[in-house]
Amino acid sequence: MTRVLIVDDHAIFREGMKKIISTAPDLEVVAEASDGAQAVSTILNEPFDVVVLDLSLPQMSGLDVLRIVKEKRPALPIIILSIHPEEEYALKVLKEGACGYLNKECVPDELIRCIRKAVRGERYVSEALKEQVVDKLLGRSVEKPHDLLSDKEYxxxxxxxxxxxxxxxxxxxSIAxxxxxxYRARILRKMGMSTNxxxxRYAAKHDLEI
Structure with missing residues (x-):
């Protein structure tokens, strides 16, 4: 049985995910967390086969949780489930070590497929994201300013x-x-801006998870 941890700050949404996952005989939600700090503590102290993690969390963002957990438990599969569109975050979280990115509007079967692929050590990429990656490789996509930042700059x-x-x-x-x-000077230069x-304003306009 695959042990699943759900991390989301909305109890109603967690209940919905539990019902969806419970329809799969090989999957079981064994624990929940409602904020980033609780998620990190739970993950580092209990055994799980896969984590379904929201990006927007109190106390600590899902992105920070992902980075901390990947440093401590790099082999643990983590799926990001978020309200934010794929084009804003999918590539970034995959680079950070997530094995999949799903929008919260995805169909139930897609969530189950993603979890199963993650447990097998595979990455789950939607058709829309595949097209985005191909366009980027072929130079057909226009990168947003924040996409130009390195991980540390971001x-x-x-x-x-x-x-x-x-x-x-x-x-x-842990830098001087x-x-x-x-880094600030590089960020301003790359993004074509001059002030904090x-x-x-840019982060608010693009609804970036900060």
């Missing part, structure tokens, strides 16, 4: 947008304060 970008001071960013990311300033306020 981490700094997220903290800047949250209004975190330079000193605190340096502490959280001048390095934070260097512009970065914050």
């Amino acid at each position: 981490q700094v970008f997220r903290l800047i947008v949250q209004g975190i001071p330079t000193k605190e960013i340096a502490y959280r990311l 304060r001048p390095t934070v300033s260097t 306020v512009e970065l914050a």
